[in-house]
Amino acid sequence: MDGRFSLLGVLACPRCDRAPLEEAEGRHRCDACQIDFPSIDGIPWLFAEPAATLREWRSRADFTLQTLADEHRQLLATAKTGDVGDLTRQRLTAHADATRDHADRLAALLAPLKLEPLTARFESNLAFRTRLPSDQGLMTYAYNIHRDWSWGKEENEASFAIVREALAGASPGKTLVLGAGAGRLAYDVHMRTDAEVTVVHDFNPFLLLLARRITAGESIELYEFPIAPKSIREHAVLRKLAAEQPCRDGLHYVLADAHRPPFAKGSFDTVLTPWLIDILPERFGTLCKRVNALLADGGRWINFGSLSFHLGDPALRYTKEECAEIIAESGFDAPLFTETSMPYLCSPASRHGRQEQVLGWTAVKQRDVPKAPRHKALPDWIVLGKDPVPLLDSFHMAAASTRLRAYILSLIDGRRSLNDIVALFDQQKIMTHEEAENAIRGLLVKLYEASQRR
Numbered sequence: 001m002d003g004r005f006s007l008l009g010v011l012a013c014p015r016c017d018r019a020p021l022e023e024a025e026g027r028h029r030c031d032a033c034q035i036d037f038p039s040i041d042g043i044p045w046l047f048a049e050p051a052a053t054l055r056e057w058r059s060r061a062d063f064t065l066q067t068l069a070d071e072h073r074q075l076l077a078t079a080k081t082g083d084v085g086d087l088t089r090q091r092l093t094a095h096a097d098a099t100r101d102h103a104d105r106l107a108a109l110l111a112p113l114k115l116e117p118l119t120a121r122f123e124s125n126l127a128f129r130t131r132l133p134s135d136q137g138l139m140t141y142a143y144n145i146h147r148d149w150s151w152g153k154e155e156n157e158a159s160f161a162i163v164r165e166a167l168a169g170a171s172p173g174k175t176l177v178l179g180a181g182a183g184r185l186a187y188d189v190h191m192r193t194d195a196e197v198t199v200v201h202d203f204n205p206f207l208l209l210l211a212r213r214i215t216a217g218e219s220i221e222l223y224e225f226p227i228a229p230k231s232i233r234e235h236a237v238l239r240k241l242a243a244e245q246p247c248r249d250g251l252h253y254v255l256a257d258a259h260r261p262p263f264a265k266g267s268f269d270t271v272l273t274p275w276l277i278d279i280l281p282e283r284f285g286t287l288c289k290r291v292n293a294l295l296a297d298g299g300r301w302i303n304f305g306s307l308s309f310h311l312g313d314p315a316l317r318y319t320k321e322e323c324a325e326i327i328a329e330s331g332f333d334a335p336l337f338t339e340t341s342m343p344y345l346c347s348p349a350s351r352h353g354r355q356e357q358v359l360g361w362t363a364v365k366q367r368d369v370p371k372a373p374r375h376k377a378l379p380d381w382i383v384l385g386k387d388p389v390p391l392l393d394s395f396h397m398a399a400a401s402t403r404l405r406a407y408i409l410s411l412i413d414g415r416r417s418l419n420d421i422v423a424l425f426d427q428q429k430i431m432t433h434e435e436a437e438n439a440i441r442g443l444l445v446k447l448y449e450a451s452q453r454r
């Protein structure tokens with residue numbers, strides 16, 4: 001089966017979309033762009049700016065490890081010298097030990113990120129065009145790992161049941177899971193259907209490095225730090241992460257950005273987007289066009305998850321009915337919807353977890369539509385630096401409040417009281433007495449609360 005399929009046959013350049021890529025010594029190359037794409041632990045690294053993205057994920061990995069080292073120090077310091085009870089001291093000490101052990105385990109898992117030399121040219125400011133979103137850290141989806149490979153049988157079964165129902169007995173053929181996270185659903189689809197191949201895609205290297213090893217049959221131990229531990233013992237839980245059995249041939253991993261999916265047009269019979277569409281900052285209609293381009297004629301898009309679009313513009317926070325309209329306009333038949341009530345991230349060690357009303361759909365590709373524009377993460381006035389920086393309303397407001405904030409902060413010297421600072425504002429006629437008192441107290445509240453948070 002795998003003899004007929006070659007991953008190389010479906011890969012395309014994330015910069016110019018041209019296929020095929022060349023492959024030699026574990027690297028992929030686009031001759032048109034004259035660029036090499038490395039592999040990380042055997043997983044193709046197909047980002048449009050491969051060196052810049054590798055640098056960025058490495059620095060996010062370093063940041064994670066430094067944060068854990070800091071946390072370890074603070075926990076130990078409070079356990080030693082803090083005004084805490086015996087049980088709290090025990091908990092803090094155990095938490096500190098687990099944090100250090102966890103950091104060592106993460107460092108070992110992330111080692112492949114460091115092995116690849118940064119030989120490709122570093123693409124200066126153009127890399128900002130395809131830059132990673134700053135709110136996606138290496139550990140953003142750490143809970144998914146434990147759900148997928150430790151305690152999440154009920155949740156994983158519910159997800160797979162949605163896909164099985166959507167397939168209605170048909171074979172998924174060549175399957176792509178976009179934004180696959182820790183990979184459980186992709187593994188289940190591959191092991192429990194007759195999928196010809198399953199390509200597991202995500203842009204987070206930690207998730208795919210881990211998923212690749214687990215699905216190959218390794219058992220890995222990592223800590224879960226539950227949000228709301230049920231007992232003192234469940235503050236840091238060392239979990240064994242493993243698949244029931246090593247995956248059969250035909251499960252392939254690809255690290256890339258969903259905004260520039262590095263796959264040739266019409267490569268897949270099924271595209272799955274579990275819990276992804278509202279995470280991407282792009283417009284939903286653009287994603288529909290990208291999924292259309294990935295599918296062969298008659299191919300199937302199976303989606304499920306949240307519809308809680310976190311976009312600033314309320315016009316883009318779509319409901320089920322608006323999604324149906326946009327999907328149909330994007331070259332698909334009218335989608336078939338399902339509604340499922342299922343638990344979401346309900347760790348047995350935590351009191352925190354939710355029950356979700358999950359919307360799913362299957363939409364069959366009916367026709368090609370015009371290609372989605374190439375994604376730009378940031379506008380050219382940032383990337384190229386030649387056009388004037390626009391005075392957006394929010395910039396204007398930020399400038400005014402930053403000046404005020406900076407002035408108030410400059411007056412905090414460990415001697416002046418809140419009333420002294422208000423009096424200075426009064427004298428200088430910056431604001432009325434009442435306005436100054438409200439603004440200064442408000443800022444001090446925020447600063448104080450931030451100082452008390454981790």
Ligand SMILES: C[S@@+](CC[C@H](N)C(=O)[O-])C[C@H]1O[C@@H](n2cnc3c(N)ncnc32)[C@H](O)[C@@H]1O
Pocket residue numbers: 136141144178179180181182185201202203204207256257258259273274275276279280
């Ligand atoms: C809510 S999680 C869902 C993970 C998985 N599909 C599941 O159901 O458990 C969203 C996933 O999308 C990935 N993701 C977010 N933005 C992405 C992007 N631009 N390109 C590729 N993956 C992305 C994240 O790394 C994360 O694994």
